[in-house]
Amino acid sequence: MDLGLAGRTAVVLDPGATGQACRRVLASEGVTLLDADELERADIVVVCGARHPGSDVLEATLDDLYGAWDGVVDAITAYRRALPHMEEQRWGRFVWVGTAASRSLDADQDDLDVVATLAMRALHKVIGFDEGPSNVLANSVLRDAHTSDDEVAAAVAFFCSEGAGYLTGVTLTIDDGSGSAVF
């Protein structure tokens, strides 16, 4: 499948293995990977949310909460740096990688990631309306503990592709169908 990504530029924000997998897949599709200080010319921005397996809002400290929220603010900051370029060329893709527990609680417990992911999903919904006319799209990939980095990367690349050009404010949940939410 030609994803139509050859010649695009991307910044993937995640020092971990998921980010590496995303970079590898995007590069194999002909995307040029940029450093974080080159966001102003990125066509694609992928942010992988921090993961805190087992985190519990009843045990969390205020610093834990603000730490999780800083991840949201950092993502917004990165998005905003890339936005003018995307608007100008009328093509842009934002992708957040978060937790399937933000859809239904029978997924793994990671309360801090639920908080961040719900914020990003809501934000993406608004970006969908605000930036749709500029063809700047924002979508989320949701994972659980069994989701591999390669599966995440494939879904991220799909969201960046030309074929996903009518999708914005939506999520792809990679959980083997284990979530109980109707939709």
Added chain:
Amino acid sequence: MEYGINGKVAVVSGGSRGIGRAIATMLAGEGARVLIAARTPSHLDEAAAAIDVLAPGHVEAVTGDMTDPADVERVVGVARQRFGAVGIAVSNVIGHVIDPGKEGEGPGAGTFATMPPAEYRREFKSLFVSAWALANACLPDMRAARWGRICNIGSVVAREPTTDLPHILPNTVRAPVAGLYRVLAGRLASDGITVNNILTGSISTERNTSYWKWLAAERGQTEDEVTEGKRAAIPLRRNGYPEEMAALVTFLCSHHAARITGQSIPVSGGSGAKHI
């Protein structure tokens, strides 16, 4: 109908005006002993005096910043001291205002493309940290009693962001609060504690009125035009009353609602497009 909350102790943040005041009044009317907390002493004193006329001895007021966990602990401590162990916690804190110098204006105006990222942190403190801190501060009492009612006054935008208005801050932060409450509901059900989130629609309060005024100026319309336009989008064709918010919250606090938890329930006159 007997609600079974006579003698329960409630803390209502943002309890001096609008929706919070209506909730405090109705809870006190059902026999609860209510501590209202807010930032502005004059509004608090006036509300407490009015509630005390209806339910003598059932209300206390204390000033506090309910977005600061340390202050929330202090306020809850006052409730405990004056009335006893807390059983009902209603979190009702508004978010960002357009111009903090102009009291009563609506939520922070701005779009994704214009809102400074740092403002999201302030909104998180106002809406999320306040709800988290009040629940946490009251939990020891509720767990010990194996009975508790936690309600947050949220917004319909948690489920469906407003897209015709520049409300990027509440649009982003209300949804995680709904998630927080859903998580808490699961964790606390076995302790006899219910946790519900009210999705506030268009309710007639001072803040709502001043917000529509602001919107009229922003759009170059008359207030009547804005009012008509907004009402046309509500199936019941009218704003709700603060008492209609209070009615739901008070019901959720009753023993009849012991098995209703983890819900986000709109009070919106039927507005909203989402099926569930």
